[in-house]
Amino acid sequence: MATIRDVAKLADVSVSTVSLALSNPARVSPKTLEKIRQAVAAVGYVADPLAQSLARGRSRMIGFVVGNVGNPFFGDIRRELENYALDHQHFVVVTDSSGKTDRERAMVEHLIGLKAAGLALAPSGYDRDYIDFIGGLNVPIVCFDQKVAGIERDFVGSDNHLAGAMLTEHLLQLGHRRIAFIAGPSHMHTATERYRGFVDTMANAGVEVNPNFVVDGQFTRTAGYEAAMRLLIQPERPTAILGANNAVALSALQAMQELGFRCPDDISLAMIDNVQWSSVITPRITMVVQDTLALGGIIARRLMHRITSPQSAVEPPQDFVLTPKFVPGNSCRRI
């Protein structure tokens, strides 16, 4: 591998001139520049990014840290970020914490060690320790998905209260009153907001929420399945189930199928967030989806702005909250 010294030798200039020529061609005379260009081509020189990062104290690498890269929600955002970053000479490396806070932390530390230029982070923690950790990082960070109280960073996400409200309203308008809600972890902002959206809308409509109809699905497949089972074996069953995310809603569908309930004939179902192949799932689930492309675009632009413009450090963190979209399916019937 050719080094910058090889280039310098061949072009008969100093190493520092080569470095200067490569990073700021305008400050070098045209004819030296040409000599250097030829030498670079001749030896096939490519700068070592590691050495550059060490010397500069910054790399051109953006860390994308999420709990589940397999989730299409994150996938879309990743793609948007990646395209944008690539256009600005930055690379995205993805790390998956599998939802584990300590692993996420190790990964973030690793990325910081690599002198990452910036981080797009879907936070998985919420306690003091975690907040202090994130807050203490001296690197541009854009948080998304989960709004964590206490983290003073740019945030990009969707209006989750509205998401819960929209589906609740839809079910109410179809005549449902016994609406069940499979919730997510109470420490997650998205989960509590969606739940509040449900509760508030029910209250506004003057419909009482049956406490037995609110179960915790942890946003996971297994817990969602159990939660759904608990709903379905009650003597007084709900007429509609609202799943606070895709995993719990689809687990509920599975539970319904296994117990022989027809959807939507026996029980209606609605969910927040899309899944891959939702179009071939029968019935097509009525859902509220996030505008992942827009989210990804905002995250990308905001992060690159923080990275590239020096004075952005003094700009206060900003929240970007997008409106989710209602996508009707045929999983909810009028009663």
Added chain:
Amino acid sequence: MATIRDVAKLADVSVSTVSLALSNPARVSPKTLEKIRQAVAAVGYVADPLAQSLARGRSRMIGFVVGNVGNPFFGDIRRELENYALDHQHFVVVTDSSGKTDRERAMVEHLIGLKAAGLALAPSGYDRDYIDFIGGLNVPIVCFDQKVAGIERDFVGSDNHLAGAMLTEHLLQLGHRRIAFIAGPSHMHTATERYRGFVDTMANAGVEVNPNFVVDGQFTRTAGYEAAMRLLIQPERPTAILGANNAVALSALQAMQELGFRCPDDISLAMIDNVQWSSVITPRITMVVQDTLALGGIIARRLMHRITSPQSAVEPPQDFVLTPKFVPGNSCRRI
């Protein structure tokens, strides 16, 4: 941030001794070791991975390069690799090429620039240029999923011929004769093997393959959908469709639903590879799935072996081909 020189100063030893003590404690006297340990703790020293990588010429980072992290097939493998790597003090960074060969190449070059310890690579290319590129890399690499002729590396994958054969056999035994096949790109090893499995099994059974019943779905959603449509609008329709991967098969299901065909009553469907939430798709698709956990485990062990054991460089590349598993659903009916 404390550097190794701070530690050396405080412990009153040379920098090289500190370095030695940290990397090979046994070669340092117990009492200096203790001094150094205390100094490390006192200044809160953590080695800069960047500087280490630069000096050593190798990092502790493993690159996981695939075409679509959203595919659960890759997701499971990634998880296995990650767990194993973490146990061996290595980190996994994921890069997604979106199936684009040139982007994959850029990402691999980037990882090499970062002095990646090794690569787990699902190759996306096949031409001379690409093969030379991969072959020229001087880093441990384990390829998986796609076996590319000409790449002399460890390979981990499934018996795709068998996968195609199993489903074909299944359909034949149910009495089907007019079996259609939605194929993948002919340059992909998995695609051609699966197709051969289909053709060979048909031939063995003495059943002729209708040329109109073999269409190209490119392993993608859109092409798969079009391919399925071509099949379904023929006056003489197939009684069963075998999708060479999950995307084309599910696109076929969607096409069937849109045209009003019932599966399996009108047309049977079988596919290779699982998808997330396949359990809630109606009907439950009969499929052959790969043992992703086992694949991931083998990839992880093989790669770590190549990385950690110096003499492994002379070991010839090895192929690991696993037997896929038949998972019956209710998308195929007897006729």
Added chain:
DNA sequence: TGATTAAATCGAACCGGTTCGATCAAACTG
């Protein structure tokens, strides 16, 4: 034309580690 200023280039220090040959004292050999 000599003084002043701007532009181009260079040398050396630095980023933060690793590595290897040299040094030196202690322990071992005959």
Added chain:
DNA sequence: CAGTTTGATCGAACCGGTTCGATTTAATCA
């Protein structure tokens, strides 16, 4: 006790770049 081996430690070079103050060269002005 002189000669050799061993173990601990050190100094210096190195990995491959960047950066900045100093120096040389060229251009501008009086």
